Amino acid sequence: MSNLPRIRFIINPVSGTRSKVDVAARIKLYLDHKKLDHDIVYTDYAGHATELAAAAAADNYYAVVAVGGDGTVNEVARSLQYTNTALAILPKGSGNGLARHLQIPLQLNNAIKMLNTGQISQIDSGTINDMPFFTTAGIGFDAYISSVFAGSKSRGLKTYVELIVKEVRNYRHLPVKVWINDKELVTDCFVMAFANAAQYGNNAYIAPLADIRDGLLDICLIRQLDVVKALNLSYCMLTKQLANAQSAEYFKTTQVRVETEQPMMFHADGEYKGKASQFDVKLNPLALKVLIPS
């Protein structure tokens, strides 16, 4: 056995919108085999990536590469927190929020080449009701959209925007009680997003000022929304201007508690997680090593 650093690729065979590229063949071609040893494993079921990543961390791998979308990234990253093993990403989803935030190349060959020359950094992570997230979590409309999106056959930005425009008319804000930085706030809530990274994915910037290493969550509260405001907010999200929009308010904090009269939908990294009427959202400073471009 060589003494080279070892990396494990975990490929989710069902993720992604693109045609079935032979990722293993590309790895053979573009990974620097003089610098890195590697193995490749495929997930057989939802949740499998978490087990495969935990085994690699226990075996002191240098890095585990999540090959998939933010769902796969989440499953891998949750096992690597507080270990010496770094998360790397070959982005293959439709949104790729964490990869985009970390400026990891979206093109497969370039993303593989980056592994040869990348550097290790550390980032924060969050939990919502003890469920880990690395980009964003949220309650209200964005969780509702993630639930509809999960059942939709098509993917990508166009589907997202069409869904938002269609569903915004039917969705109603709900009253919530929020505790942020020892202050209580009673408010309507259309969306409350808890951002570790700046974007949901697809360059939709829900919290353009979020810093993934500052030990703080950026909370974006949108109290009420109608179709006209929604179009304006969508434009602001895609042009990184949401922090200046009138209908979005921001708070920075390490933890937040939300209570609702009626159960509300929530998501973590865009994966719909169900409904709850109490939410505890926390930030874990610099919990995860990541392999990013030098």
Ligand SMILES: Nc1ncnc2c1ncn2[C@@H]1O[C@H](COP(=O)(O)OP(=O)(O)OP(=O)(O)O)[C@@H](O)[C@H]1O
């Ligand atoms: N072998 C498998 N069979 C079925 N589901 C799987 C398998 N491996 C992983 N999954 C599940 O696939 C889900 C979607 O993965 P992921 O988010 O990476 O891709 P995606 O949905 O195509 O990307 P995006 O969310 O960006 O659209 C994850 O929740 C994961 O649990």
